[in-house]
Each structure stands twice: as structure tokens, then as C-alpha cells.
Amino acid sequence: MATEDTDTGPWSDRGFALGGPDELSEREQAAVEACLRALADDEFVLAERYTEWQVRGPTLEGDLAVANIAQDELGHARLWYDLLEDFGHTEPELIWERPPEDFRHATLVERPFARGDWADAVVRGFLYDEFERLRLDALADTEYPRIADRVGKVQGEEHYHREHARNWLERLAEGRGDPDNGHRRVQEAIDRLFPHALTLFVPTAYEPDIVEFGVRPAPLSELRQAWLDEVVPVLEDFGFRLPVAADAHPEAVDTLLPTARGRDGEHTDAWADLHDEFTFTYRQLDRSEAPRLMVDPDDADEGGDHP
């Protein structure tokens, strides 16, 4: 297969249909904001849940790895929230003072972990990271230059996450501990999480504009099909059962969706508790600003900032 180098560097030779944050029409801006909110909220809430494994990982090495991933996701959330700040929003408005029903993440990332359920973390990571890869690939073709600037950095780190998830999936799937403990627990996690993973692809009212303006040129329905084509065979090859075939009719897939779908602001009960916990100190301090420690992403060199 012939491969061609598509990495054209700082996008300089590429024209964009959309302008900078100050040059968008009202409708364009709404579409960009909706796209960014789903992105930022997914990463933020996923990271928030991952950090629960810090100091509770199955091994010291597993602990360190999940902490790495959580911090990567938080860093990505920060990049995307920062683009929302282009439109005049502040971090408190975007996170700390935002009512829980205004968050737009998928329900997959907010689900609580049962104590010791490492299989949940592994399956969740796998389902999410495969989605994330597809979403980022789609965003690499964005017509909004500010997003285009940042996709590459995020893509680089997500690669490691996918490897980590697949590696663990394999180890648990093939492990032969006390009677097939790993395999059984992974299956249970799939049964429980798969419907929530489908909420990643639930379109919002802005979806037609997001696609039409090229904020994310590929529609979510297309991403979902690509995702099913990817994750279903992988899991089936490990001997797991899935509630749908990869080539199931979209309407059949839709019937699996949970009642709360996240993207429309309707969340599962666990979300209110989580929101309450992570805003606790902010409220206790009675502040109206969130201290910044690190340089603005626009001024930062690639990588390198140790907090």
C-alpha cells in the first residue's frame, strides 16, 4: 500500500473556510462552541474519573500509567477550554460555576467505577480511545484554524492511550486467574458500558451546522459506523459478546441507547454527585477566578510543562 506523507506541518499551505474567533458569524460561532464543548467536557470528565485510580491501581506501574493518562486528558481539556475562552468565556464559567446540566459530555465518561473494577477502566478506555482517534482524525480536516492548530498535539498522546488500553484488554482477556476472572469482568464491563459508549455519537442540535461549516467535516453517524467496524471485531476476536454486529442497521444500534445521553444535558445520577465533589473547594473558597499556573497554550512550546 502506498503511503503518502499527509503531515504538512503548520498548516501554512492550507486555506480555511472559517476565520479566527473574531471573524465568525453567530451561527458559525455556535457550531464551533458546540463542537468544542463536547470535546472539552468529554476529556475533562473522563480524566476526573481516571484520577480515582490514583493510589488504587492494581500495581504501582498501573497506577502510574493511569495517572499519566488522566493528566494527558486534563491537558487536552485545557487546550479545548482555552479555545472556548477565545469567545470571552472564563474558566470558572466553563467549569467551576457551570451548572451540571450544562455539561455536554457523553454519559460513558461520567459513570462511576465500582471498587476494584479495573476491567471497567480498561474497557472504558478502549471504547473511548477508539472513538477519540476517529474524532481527532475528522478534526484534522477542520475548517476552523484554531482547532487545526491543536489536533496534532492531542493525536500524539492519544496513540499511547490506545496502546495502553489494548495491552490491558489483551492481558485481562487472556489471563487465567481465579476462574477466568479477567474475562468475565471485561464481559460485564462491555455489557454495562457499550450503550453509554454509543452516547459519544449522539448529535446535538448543532450537528448539521458543525458538518456544513466544516468544523468537523465528517458527521457523527459516519464516525459511529467506523467505530463499530473497529471495536466490534477486536472485542469479538478476544471472545467477548457484543449487543450488536458491526454491520447492524443504524436504527437497531439506536435502540441500545440509554435514556440519558449526556450531549443534550441529560445525565445519569452519578454526574450530579461528581460535579458536587469537584466543585467543592471552589465553592468553599468563594472565589470567582481559577488560578492559572502554566503558560497559555498559545505561548507554550510543544510538550514540556511540568506543573
Add this chain to the structure above:
Amino acid sequence: MDLSTVKERAGPRQFGPTDDMPREYREAATRMIQFHANSEIMGAYIERPFVRQAPSLDRKLAVSAQVQDEIGHGQLLYRAAENLGIKTREEMLDELAAGEGKFLNCFHYPLGNWYELPMIMFFVDGAAMRRQATLKRTSWEPYAHAIDKICFEEGFHIKHGEDILRELATGSRRDQELLQRAFEKWWPRILQFFGPTDDQSTHDDFSQEVGLKTMSNDDLRNAFLNAYLPKAEKYGLEPPEYPRVEYHEDRDHYEVYEEDLDWDEFFTVARNELPTGRGQIDKRRRSQDAVAWVREAIETTPASGDTPAAAD
């Protein structure tokens, strides 16, 4: 090598895994490093809730990275201790879970709220840094090597701790009051961080003779007070009247009135019997038990697969 040769040759980074060290030395070094490793793990444990409760994205990232660093330090130190051939890492982690592993007194107390966080992240970590800096000259080379990395990262933690402290100290009147209250609560524990005065410590003499320790508890505490009392003052914090701490200018020495400190509680802590510390140990054991199935599953995995990213 016999013990008298060890004492003769004792010096910074003098001994390593290729030396045939006497059992007394290896046991003393294991005790010291295991204590340090356990303290890193339990320190990470009490700070962990503040990853969730941090009031900004950047602070959340910094606290998460710090907790991760501490687990990494634990990993590094258990490895350095394992080299001594007395205990394996698994044995040391099992001892910690069983409540037999000893760790720093301050980590037996829960952190109540965000105002208390800098008491650990600035003062206790600052005290730890004092001690650790002297351990760059410890005679067990693998320990000194681990300390190099630990001190480097600890520097970031203390900087972040100080930033939180500064933010609260320059906040509202209420912030300042809550901060002062947290300081008063933690101050006696921080003074006890360095343990009882030299004549009461059982392992001290031997450790110094064989070069594992290079400074006495008393000298370390004095160095800490010299550096950190002015910093406390800078942020408007006043040490409580008791325990009394008196500065003697002629000797450049802080005299801590030991009788003002609760040593019964200290030794209860040292036996792992303080209820809050016991609670931390038990909680940690339960969360470790809950993932025992993962360790079993991967131990017997026929597939290859690399160990997910290590710390260094």
C-alpha cells in the same frame, strides 16, 4: 565485609549491590528505605482527595502529578530497598497493607480541607526535603541515587504548595483565619516530624556510624525551623504559644520544649495505632484487596505484552 570495616569505610555513596554487606547494615538500610517508601505511598494517599477537590484545572493537574510522583518515588525506593536482599517489594507492600509497615507521623492524620493541604505540601514536604537533601550523602548508593530524582521532583511540589499557601494567605480575612487554624492544628505534628530528640531515638547511633544517616534528628529539625519559621511569618502565620519554641541567638539554635509535645500520641502513631492512621491503612488495604484479582490475572497471563509505562 565485617561491621568494623563498614564503619571505617562509611562515606557518601560508598556501598552498593556488589558489596558484601553485613546483615546488620542491610537490615538498618532496609528499615530506613522501607519507611521512606511507605511514607511516599501514604503521603500520596492522603493528598489524593485533593486531585478531585482542586479549585482550578492547573491545580488539579499539579496535584495529580504530585500524587503520581509520590507513587513513583515509592516504586523507586522499594527497588532500592529490595537490592539489600532482606525483603521483596511484595513483602514490603504486604506489610504496609497489614498495618506492620511504619511511615511518617504526619501521614497518620487526614487532611481536612484545602486550607490544610499546604501544611503537607509546603511544611511537611519542606521538612522532608531537609532530611532528604542530607541523604544524597547516604552510604547506600542505590538509596542516594533514588534521592537525587526524589529531591528534584519534590522541589516542584514545594513550589506548588507555597503557591497555594500564598494564594490563601493573601485571600480574604476568612481565608487567612482558616489558614491560621490549619497551621495551629498541624504545627505540633510538624515539629514531631523529626522524631524525638537524639537521646530517645533507638536506631540513630548505628545508622550514623555506618553512614546511612548523616545528620541527627535534632540538627535536621533545627535546620528546618531556621528555614521555615521565617516563611511562616512571611505568610502571616503565627506559631501557637504551645509547644514553646525558643530561639537562642548565641548558638543559632531553636530549642523546642519537648515536654509541650504529646509524645504518647507520637508513639501511638509510631505503633500504627492512631485511629485515623489505622483508618488510612485499612482503606488502602481494602482498595488493594479489591484489585488483587487483576494481579492474579496478569501473573498467569500466557500472552507477552509489556508492563505499562514505568516511572522512569
